[in-house]
Amino acid sequence: MKLLDKLGPLKANIGKRKRLLGVELSSSSVKITELKSSSGRSVLHQAHVVPIPPGKVTMGNIEDQEGLASELDSIWSSLNIKNRNISLALPGNLTILRRSRLPYVPPEEVEKAIKWEIEKTLPFKLEEIHFDFHVYEFYEGESIDLIYVVARRNIIESYQHLFQTAGINLDVLDSTFLALANTTIVNYDELANILFMVIDIGTENSNLLVIKNNRILYSRNIEVGGVLVNQTLAHATGCTLEEAEQLKLSGGADEATLREASHTLATKLYGEVVASLNYSQNLLGTQEQIDRIYTTGGASNTPFLVTELNALLNADVETLSPIRKVDLDPQLDPSYIDDISTRIAVAMGTALRPL
Numbered sequence: 001m002k003l004l005d006k007l008g009p010l011k012a013n014i015g016k017r018k019r020l021l022g023v024e025l026s027s028s029s030v031k032i033t034e035l036k037s038s039s040g041r042s043v044l045h046q047a048h049v050v051p052i053p054p055g056k057v058t059m060g061n062i063e064d065q066e067g068l069a070s071e072l073d074s075i076w077s078s079l080n081i082k083n084r085n086i087s088l089a090l091p092g093n094l095t096i097l098r099r100s101r102l103p104y105v106p107p108e109e110v111e112k113a114i115k116w117e118i119e120k121t122l123p124f125k126l127e128e129i130h131f132d133f134h135v136y137e138f139y140e141g142e143s144i145d146l147i148y149v150v151a152r153r154n155i156i157e158s159y160q161h162l163f164q165t166a167g168i169n170l171d172v173l174d175s176t177f178l179a180l181a182n183t184t185i186v187n188y189d190e191l192a193n194i195l196f197m198v199i200d201i202g203t204e205n206s207n208l209l210v211i212k213n214n215r216i217l218y219s220r221n222i223e224v225g226g227v228l229v230n231q232t233l234a235h236a237t238g239c240t241l242e243e244a245e246q247l248k249l250s251g252g253a254d255e256a257t258l259r260e261a262s263h264t265l266a267t268k269l270y271g272e273v274v275a276s277l278n279y280s281q282n283l284l285g286t287q288e289q290i291d292r293i294y295t296t297g298g299a300s301n302t303p304f305l306v307t308e309l310n311a312l313l314n315a316d317v318e319t320l321s322p323i324r325k326v327d328l329d330p331q332l333d334p335s336y337i338d339d340i341s342t343r344i345a346v347a348m349g350t351a352l353r354p355l
């Protein structure tokens with residue numbers, strides 16, 4: 001298995017190789033998608049968001065290997081999913097993705113140059129990690145523009161062990177950031193020339209990406225998500241966090257408290273958006289503004305959140321559609337896909353195969 005075998009041109013090309021299901025395993029649920037191709041278009045063949053019991057995965061760490069493996073095995077069986085070959089998007093907080101410009105070396109020496117860079121800039125020994133890279137551009141004799149991803153070996157091994165125990169073949173390890181970029185680039189190809197941002201707002205974590213010219217400029221993991229909304233609701237009403245989650249999802253929370261909760265979340269995200277924009281402008285060497293931000297992830301549905309972000313950022317904030325340019329298999333229930341569409345962007349992105 002190659003780590004992060006997804007750094008190619010980030011284009012969909014399903015069907016030429018063994019077809020893999022795209023999977024995101026997170027603290028709340030497992031998301032499973034399968035794409036096929038038909039006449040050059042991607043077709044979503046199946047998509048599931050299945051809750052997993054709390055405490056099995058926290059911050060991407062697998063807390064109960066055996067219990068979770070048997071849970072995954074029964075999810076595959078009960079949904080009658082025949083394909084047990086997957087591409088898994090590792091959580092954003094457990095991978096480091098860097099866009100970097102290194103002094104020029106010939107192609108055969110790039111790997112060595114990245115090892116130097118990793119040793120110099122990251123707090124890991126090389127033997128503790130796996131990495132993979134993709135060169136965007138060689139500037140002959142000057143520099144190399146590239147992207148690389150790093151993940152710790154022990155994390156990778158714990159995911160390998162989990163899926164092996166579940167009888168599921170972990171073929172490709174991907175990164176949440178690359179998967180999100182894939183989904184966005186495939187669905188919004190007309191944005192190629194503008195600088196824009198994608199924010200995936202999950203349970204405990206959010207992942208932020210800045211993209212231009214179909215290339216990731218910058219990525220950042222932020223340790224906030226829907227739990228923060230629950231904490232504000234629980235504090236205001238005196239209920240437990242679990243009750244707050246139910247209150248939020250059932251639409252029973254009062255408007256003033258929800259506004260306060262979404263304001264708190266939006267404010268946390270705002271600071272990170274500004275920092276990421278500054279970083280990206282430095283990389284580009286311009287003051288180019290971001291005028292479009294796409295949100296996804298379950299917590300992006302928090303009432304008033306998009307309005308709050310809009311007001312803070314003075315940018316056009318929209319919900320990302322992962323199926324904007326993807327057809328639906330006629331057997332799928334469009335209203336179910338609509339319900340889960342903010343939660344499958346990562347799983348879909350990792351199901352899209354590069355050329």
Ligand SMILES: Nc1ncnc2c1ncn2[C@@H]1O[C@H](COP(=O)(O)OP(=O)(O)OP(=O)(O)O)[C@@H](O)[C@H]1O
Nearest residue numbers: 026027028202203204205226227297298299301302
């Ligand atoms: N309709 C909704 N309104 C508000 N919040 C919602 C809604 N639906 C889901 N959420 C919240 O979204 C979060 C789950 O979203 P998602 O599945 O994208 O996260 P995740 O991938 O499990 O999280 P992480 O990546 O942090 O592990 C939970 O916090 C949940 O409360």
Ligand SMILES: [Mg+2]
Nearest residue numbers: 026202203346
């Ligand atoms: Mg997630």
